[in-house]
Amino acid sequence: MDVLAMEVIGRLNDLSAVIGRDHLEPHFAGFGLQRGEFDVLATLRRSGAPFTLTPTDLYEATMMTSGGMTARLDRLEKRGLIARQPNPDDRRGTLVSLTDQGRDLVEAAVVPHAANETRLLAVLTPDERDQLNGLLRKLRAELPDPA
DSSP, X not given: OOOHHHHHHHHXXXXXXXXXXXXXXXXXXXXXXXXXXXXXXXXXXXXXXXXXXXXXXXXXXTTOOHHHHHHHHXXXXXXXXXXXXXXXXXXXXXXXXXXXXXXXXXXXXXXXHHHHHHHHTTTSOHHXXXXXXXXXXXXXXXXXXXX
């Protein structure tokens, strides 16, 4: 039996867990954030002015469920990092926007976050990082999303 695929998937799972637990979560905790909360704030920031998206846009961009996104948005809103308002284009919908406080926080966190991730990949040469990125992109593109 060929077990190489099991070895590769096992390494990917282990690496993801170690990076998240030991290197990303402590970084975000230093800013008073959980990793998923940072993802929401960063997604809103990347959307450009006026830094506003629908909850659907957010949960699709962060690859999570709508229920999980609602809980995250509740926490962020309670802290004053995002604001919800009615969607003028959809009477049943809402829009989620970064507050000034949320924008300041994500901008303070993103530069050291990028430096942290660069540090994690420093063991690889630039060519190896490009190759790994391309291989992972190819693998992800070929895996179907569950319906």
